[in-house]
Every structure is written in structure tokens, then in C-alpha cells.
Amino acid sequence: MTHRTPLLSTRGLNVGLAGRTFCRQLTLTVQSGECLAILGRNGAGKSTLLSVLAGLRPPDAGEVLVNGASYGSLGARASALARGWLPQSRSEAFSSTVIETALVGRHPHLARWDWESEKDARIARQALAAVGLAELAQRDIQTLSGGERQRLAIATLLAQAPQLYLLDEPLAHLDLNHQIATLELFSALAREREIACVMVLHEPGLAVRFCSHALLLFGDGSTQQGGCDEVISSESLSRLYGYPLREVGGKGQRWFMPA
Amino acid sequence: MPTRRRALLILAALAGLSQLSIVLALMVGSIPISPAEVLASLLGDASGMTGDVVRSLRLPRALTGFACGGLLALAGALLQVLLRNPLADPYVLGISGGAGIGALLAIVLGFGVAGINGLAFVGALGAMLLVFGLAHGEGGWTQSRLLLTGVIVAAGCGAVVTLMLAIAPEERLRGMLFWLMGDLSQTGDPRLVLILLVVALLTTLPFARELNLLARGADIAQALGVAVGPLRRGVYVLASLATAAAVTHAGAIGFIGLIVPHLVRLAAGNDQRLLLPASVLAGGSLLVIADTLARSVLAPQQLPVGVLTALIGVPVFLFLLSRAAPGQH
Numbered sequence: 256m257t258h259r260t261p262l263l264s265t266r267g268l269n270v271g272l273a274g275r276t277f278c279r280q281l282t283l284t285v286q287s288g289e290c291l292a293i294l295g296r297n298g299a300g301k302s303t304l305l306s307v308l309a310g311l312r313p314p315d316a317g318e319v320l321v322n323g324a325s326y327g328s329l330g331a332r333a334s335a336l337a338r339g340w341l342p343q344s345r346s347e348a349f350s351s352t353v354i355e356t357a358l359v360g361r362h363p364h365l366a367r368w369d370w371e372s373e374k375d376a377r378i379a380r381q382a383l384a385a386v387g388l389a390e391l392a393q394r395d396i397q398t399l400s401g402g403e404r405q406r407l408a409i410a411t412l413l414a415q416a417p418q419l420y421l422l423d424e425p426l427a428h429l430d431l432n433h434q435i436a437t438l439e440l441f442s443a444l445a446r447e448r449e450i451a452c453v454m455v456l457h458e459p460g461l462a463v464r465f466c467s468h469a470l471l472l473f474g475d476g477s478t479q480q481g482g483c484d485e486v487i488s489s490e491s492l493s494r495l496y497g498y499p500l501r502e503v504g505g506k507g508q509r510w511f512m513p514a
Numbered sequence: 515m516p517t518r519r520r521a522l523l524i525l526a527a528l529a530g531l532s533q534l535s536i537v538l539a540l541m542v543g544s545i546p547i548s549p550a551e552v553l554a555s556l557l558g559d560a561s562g563m564t565g566d567v568v569r570s571l572r573l574p575r576a577l578t579g580f581a582c583g584g585l586l587a588l589a590g591a592l593l594q595v596l597l598r599n600p601l602a603d604p605y606v607l608g609i610s611g612g613a614g615i616g617a618l619l620a621i622v623l624g625f626g627v628a629g630i631n632g633l634a635f636v637g638a639l640g641a642m643l644l645v646f647g648l649a650h651g652e653g654g655w656t657q658s659r660l661l662l663t664g665v666i667v668a669a670g671c672g673a674v675v676t677l678m679l680a681i682a683p684e685e686r687l688r689g690m691l692f693w694l695m696g697d698l699s700q701t702g703d704p705r706l707v708l709i710l711l712v713v714a715l716l717t718t719l720p721f722a723r724e725l726n727l728l729a730r731g732a733d734i735a736q737a738l739g740v741a742v743g744p745l746r747r748g749v750y751v752l753a754s755l756a757t758a759a760a761v762t763h764a765g766a767i768g769f770i771g772l773i774v775p776h777l778v779r780l781a782a783g784n785d786q787r788l789l790l791p792a793s794v795l796a797g798g799s800l801l802v803i804a805d806t807l808a809r810s811v812l813a814p815q816q817l818p819v820g821v822l823t824a825l826i827g828v829p830v831f832l833f834l835l836s837r838a839a840p841g842q843h
Binding site: 306309311330331332333334335336338339340342345346347348349350351355356359360362363365367368370415 | 730
């Protein structure tokens with residue numbers, strides 16, 4: 256096995272907020288083709304850690320490297336070609352159409368004076384089709400439902416086409432069929448396109464089914480990471496969520512029920 | 515999102531409107547002048563009174579009005595993006611308040627036009643630095659912090675202005691009120707403010723697509739490759755200087771900075787690559803037309819142009835708003 260530069264790596268990473276510490280001396284590597292799930296209770300620092308991994312917030316200590324380079328040395332535009340970030344919440348101050356919003360993802364691919372080309376429009380339309388929004392291309396975003404807005408944000412990210420996808424609650428507001436479709440979309444991308452995903456999830460069963468690795472944030476600075484099979488168990492999850500959980504399943508699927 | 519071709523067509527149409535508005539301003543007044551005579555005066559052929567009226571009275575006033583209208587509309591469009599607030603206008607961060615204090619002080623002290631303009635600019639810069647310094651606190655710069663600081667500084671300036679009006683000598687009150695409502699009758703050489711307008715627009719255009727992203731949120735813009743910190747500081751300084759220049763030359767003319775970007779947005783969408791230059795042309799034209807009406811409707815009496823911009827802008831805006839709302843769904 257050849258040694259590759261990991262798509263995402265951290266060294267000695269400390270992340271905290273308002274006097275609390277979410278992780279200490281975290282060393283993380285994500286290779287292309289991998290999918291990492293971040294699990295933890297509300298307020299355990301999942302989103303804060305993800306925005307540090309995205310370079311949107313400085314860590315308390317340590318460093319984050321994308322393809323071996325720090326965000327500072329890459330600069331904003333090269334960073335945007337390497338990693339994409341799906342925010343947990345969005346607010347639109349101005350109206351705009353669905354296709355315009357998806358085209359925003361093409362920004363890092365365009366030079367300063369470029370206008371979006373027919374190729375960019377095609378990429379944006381394909382991204383909308385991938386999340387089932389092709390029909391709504393001309394709709395105003397302020398008329399969309401919460402789940403449609405979430406899928407539109409995913410389409411914008413697909414149009415951006417980075418190598419590393421950092422997804423903060425990608426399943427928020429989605430109904431069941433779209434939850435599975437979204438996870439299948441990203442795990443297919445990881446298999447076929449040499450990309451990697453890091454996603455904040457709330458359902459350990461979906462993490463087991465669609466992710467290769469998991470990172471548990473216990474909220475007190477301690478963490479646990481590794482392959483999903485070794486890290487995710489009823490004992491570790493019971494400790495993680497502070498509530499006893501029981502494993503059920505079969506046929507390669509594992510689900511965790513409140514006991 | 516308009517194509518580049520459509521954007522250029524819209525801008526060409528607005529450029530035509532701008533020229534028409536300026537020609538109209540040159541024709542209308544106590545001495546009506548025909549289009550042919552206007553052209554002759556501009557080319558320097560007309561002799562005597564007609565040429566003098568066009569070249570040394572009406573042309574400087576029209577060009578100053580155009581430049582101030584353009585600067586106010588540009589500043590309004592930029593601040594609406596910076597604050598992600600459709601209700602933002604060039605005065606929301608207290609710049610006109612600071613300028614007002616300076617100008618009224620100069621009027622009370624009996625200074626001439628240069629003194630009034632000079633002190634107004636000093637006041638505007640003072641307000642801008644005060645807001646920037648206070649909003650740039652430890653937690654960094656958020657939209658709500660900037661907006662709150664600006665609104666409070668503006669309120670403080672408003673109180674000082676009212677105090678000055680209350681204690682000012684009777685014979686100076688009229689001049690002070692006219693300044694506050696916006697007045698183009700005391701304009702001098704338009705070249706400086708025209709150059710400022712061109713420089714401001716040319717500085718913003720290369721960043722127009724990044725401003726589109728900033729309008730969607732700072733984090734989203736950063737994740738998509740915009741250097742948000744420097745861009746926001748640049749936009750703040752540029753919008754403030756544009757406002758200060760316009761207010762210094764023409765007083766606190768209302769509504770242009772709020773309404774023009776909205777009019778353009780309703781008609782042509784929210785792509786800043788089109789919105790910024792289109793707002794400049796539309797804002798300039800609107801102010802020239804309003805000023806022409808202000809000095810001709812009740813001639814020889816001159817009305818404050820700020821009243822006219824509101825009287826024209828508000829109904830047009832309400833009409834477009836009521837027409838656009840159902841079409842969005």
C-alpha cells in the first residue's frame with residue numbers, strides 16, 4: 256500500500272468555545288474514499304469542530320491540513336476548490352432563484368471577470384437533478400420548504416465539486432427517502448470520485464450503514480475514533496448520549512434503540 | 515442571473531436615460547433653452563446669456579446632482595449587501611448625522627460654501643471612524659454589532675442636530691433646514707465628485723461576484739473562496755466615503771440610497787455585477803430629474819430636492835413592489 260497525503264489531517268488540535276473544551280490534542284486523518292461520521296450530544300462541539308476543520312474558525316491550538324497544506328497557505332480560493340462546507344442553518348436576506356443559488360457553487364472555479372458559462376450552468380442543473388430539484392430551477396428560494404432548501408444547499412455544494420465535503424447535519428429537515436438518497440449520493444461520490452466526507456450525524460445506525468469511520472465527541476474534551484465497527488457499540492453510544500441503548504439488527508445492519 | 519449580454523443592454527438603456535435626464539436639466543429653468551441651443555452651448559458655440567446659463571449654471575449643477583445620486587445609490591447597494599439588510603441605506607451608520615453636525619456648525623458660524631462642505635466632510639469622517647472603531651470590538655465584527663453601533667451613533671448625531679436647530683439664530687434656520695433636506699443650489703465644480711463616482715464604481719466592480727456571495731452570508735462566502743474580512747472592511751470604507759462625498763456636496767438627500775437599489779433589484783435581479791453600475795446610473799438620473807423639478811415646479815421658489823426624491827421614489831417603489839410580489843411565486 257502506497258503512502259498518500261491524506262485529504263484532511265489534524266495535528267494536536269484543541270477546539271473549544273466560551274470556556275468549554277470539545278477536543279484535546281486531536282489527531283485525525285481522512286483519506287479519499289473515506290466517510291467519517293461525527294457523533295455527539297447537543298452542544299458537544301460537533302459543529303464547532305466541523306467549522307474548524309473547514310478553516311472558518313481558528314483552532315485553540317494545533318493545525319488543520321488539507322492535502323498537506325494549511326488553509327492560511329492555500330488562501331480562500333484554493334481552499335474553496337479543495338473543500339466544501341454545508342452549513343447547519345441558512346438565512347436568505349434577498350430573493351434569488353434556485354438555479355442562481357446552485358450556480359453560486361461555481362464561484363471558486365471562475366476567474367475575477369468571468370461570467371458563468373454554459374458549462375457552469377450545465378453543472379448546476381446536474382447538481383439540482385441529483386437532489387431532485389430540477390423542476391424547481393426557476394423558483395424563488397424564499398418559497399421553498401425547509402427540506403427543499405436543505406437539498407438546494409447540497410446541490411450548491413455538488414456544483415462547487417470540492418474533494419473534501421464537510422457536512423453539518425446533512426439530513427436536517429429531510430424526510431426519510433431523501434435522507435437515504437443523500438447518504439447514498441455522498442457514499443457513491445466517495446467510492447467513485449476519490450472524494451472524502453466528514454459529516455455530523457444524529458443517527459448511529461445510518462453512520463454504521465454509510466460511513467467507514469466515526470469520531471465520538473463526549474463533550475468533556477475526550478474523544479474516540481476509529482472504524483465504525485470498532486467505535487460504534489451499544490456501550491460507547493450509551494456513554495456518548497448518557498442514555499442506555501440496545502443494539503438490534505441483522506443482515507449487516509445495526510440499529511440502536513433506547514432501552 | 516442575467517447573461518452578460520442582457521446586463522450590457524440594460525446598462526446601455528440606463529446610460530441613455532442618464533443622458534436624457536441631463537439634457538432635460540439643461541433645457542428647463544427660468545429661461546427655457548431648446549435642445550439645439552443646449553447642444554451648441556455644450557460645444558462652446560453659443561455666445562451670450564444662453565451659453566453662460568448652460569455652461570456655468572445648469573451643467574455644473576446637473577453633473578453634481580448626477581454624481582451625488584450615483585454615489586448615494588452605490589453606497590446604499592453596498593451597505594444592503596454588507597449588512598445583509600434590505601432596509602439599510604447610506605445614512606443608517608450615522609454618516610449623514612456626522613456630516614449634519616459639521617455642516618450646521620459651519621452655517622451657525624456663518625461660514626461660506628467651502629467651509630460648510632469642509633466641516634460636513636470632517637463630521638462624516640468622524641462618524642465613520644467612531645462607528646468603525648466601536649464596532650470593531652474584541653469579538654470581531656458582526657453585522658448586528660455594526661448596525662447597532664451605527665444606529666446609536668446616528669441617533670446621537672440626530673439629537674445634536676436637533677439641539678443645534680433649537681438654539682440657532684432665526685435667520686440661519688432656513689439654510690440649515692435646506693441643508694438637512696438636501697440642496698443642490700450651492701454647488702461648485704462637479705469634477706471632483708464625478709471622479710470620485712467613477713473611482714468608487716471601478717473599485718467595486720471587480721468584487722461584484724464576491725459581493726453576491728457575501729449577500730448570502732459571511733460563512734458561506736468564506737467557504738466558497740471569498741476573503742471575507744478584507745472585503746467587508748473595504749466595502750465599509752468605500753460606502754462611507756461615497757456617502758460622505760455625496761452628503762458634503764448636496765446635503766442629506768433621502769430615499770435615493772434606499773430606493774434605487776431596490777428598484778433595480780425588482781427590475782433586473784440581485785446580481786451585483788449588474789446591480790452596482792445600474793444603481794449608479796439610475797440614482798444619478800433620478801436625482802437630476804428630481805432637482806430639475808425642484809427648481810422649476812414652483813419657480814422662482816426652489817424646493818428642497820430631498821422632498822422631490824421622496825415624492826417620486828415612494829410611489830414608483832410601491833407600484834413595483836405590489837407588481838413584483840405575486841410574480842415571485
